[in-house]
Amino acid sequence: MIKHQYEKLELIAFMGALCLFFSTIEYLFPKPFPFFRLGLANLPVLITIKLFPPGYVLLLVLLKVLGHGLINGTLASYVFLFSTAGSFSSAIVMLAAWHLCRNHISLVGVSVFGALASNAVQIFLSVTFIFGRSAWIIAPPFMTLGAASGVAVGLFAARFAEQSRWLATVRDYYAPS
Amino acid sequence: MRPRKPKPPNRLRQQLSASHLFLTGGLLLPAYLLQPSLSVRIGQVLLFSGLVYLAGKRIMWLYFAIMVASITFFNLLTPIGRVLVSIGPLQVTSVALRNGLMKGFTIVGLVFISLFSIRPDLRLPGKLGGLVARVFFYFERIIEGKKRIEARRLIGSIDDVLTELYVPGQQKSEAVVQQVSTTVLGYALMGTLIGLNWLLLFI
Numbered sequence: 424m425i426k427h428q429y430e431k432l433e434l435i436a437f438m439g440a441l442c443l444f445f446s447t448i449e450y451l452f453p454k455p456f457p458f459f460r461l462g463l464a465n466l467p468v469l470i471t472i473k474l475f476p477p478g479y480v481l482l483l484v485l486l487k488v489l490g491h492g493l494i495n496g497t498l499a500s501y502v503f504l505f506s507t508a509g510s511f512s513s514a515i516v517m518l519a520a521w522h523l524c525r526n527h528i529s530l531v532g533v534s535v536f537g538a539l540a541s542n543a544v545q546i547f548l549s550v551t552f553i554f555g556r557s558a559w560i561i562a563p564p565f566m567t568l569g570a571a572s573g574v575a576v577g578l579f580a581a582r583f584a585e586q587s588r589w590l591a592t593v594r595d596y597y598a599p600s
Numbered sequence: 601m602r603p604r605k606p607k608p609p610n611r612l613r614q615q616l617s618a619s620h621l622f623l624t625g626g627l628l629l630p631a632y633l634l635q636p637s638l639s640v641r642i643g644q645v646l647l648f649s650g651l652v653y654l655a656g657k658r659i660m661w662l663y664f665a666i667m668v669a670s671i672t673f674f675n676l677l678t679p680i681g682r683v684l685v686s687i688g689p690l691q692v693t694s695v696a697l698r699n700g701l702m703k704g705f706t707i708v709g710l711v712f713i714s715l716f717s718i719r720p721d722l723r724l725p726g727k728l729g730g731l732v733a734r735v736f737f738y739f740e741r742i743i744e745g746k747k748r749i750e751a752r753r754l755i756g757s758i759d760d761v762l763t764e765l766y767v768p769g770q771q772k773s774e775a776v777v778q779q780v781s782t783t784v785l786g787y788a789l790m791g792t793l794i795g796l797n798w799l800l801l802f803i
Contacts, residue, residue, distance in 0.1 A: 437734075
């Protein structure tokens, strides 16, 4: 059954709010470095990849970065540029991983791909616009931490997808198997 | 655990509408970026930090201090200009130091401009603006349920809140954004800020 576009957009808006919510929870976790982020806000994106076509997923990412920029007031700063580039590259790579290897990849794998893409783009931007070429030395530890955070978020997403009654209802309504 | 300090009140919100505040930030931006003097730029950053405080937001000073220090450090790794001092193998050169500080303070100032000039009730145009308003509508409701989320039963408690807030096919559109108008004092503040920052370019 094809649902009305309004309903789908409504769920995407709700998922956008969930991204903002998870990013507020993220501040509860200790950070090893000031620039490091766990990426919990990616959880709704990971879940949506399994439910909706790529266009809706990219719309969700746009809502996530705009909402974050408005709430934190970073919309007109380099933080927004970094967040947008990181989030979109991550979403594109996660979508590609999911659609190309659908039967051979778990949410953990998709999440690790996304985290690595996001970190690679953010390192490139910080070297190009902020720190200069000398900053390439931060790349190996940053990518390692990115992979670790990708595993953590992926494991949480997989557990949430398995245990959540709410997600089961949403899945049955929007993407019945 | 030490109790968190309460957030300062948002005094700019009482005087300026979200769109006028955004316009102020936008008009300040070129004057700030074109400023060639390092000392004036540091002064502008301090002024913007005051505005961030007036906007009711806290500044994580340590975060920004680390940011300026690290940007300056990475610039010093490529020596340019007269050697000012040598710290072990690191030569602190005049041009590299100035460039590093200028870049570091520029970035911090941009964040401060963004922090005081952008707030959640800024209405973006078109369908996308409507969707962003819906995101905030749901976000407020999820935040209301945040107190019920337990760390020991994380997924279960999040699930309870979500089940209560979003039932597929039963959503009603009721996002309302309360708009604030600009006062005479707000217009005066807007003019002074823009005028002062542009004037500093020519002094």
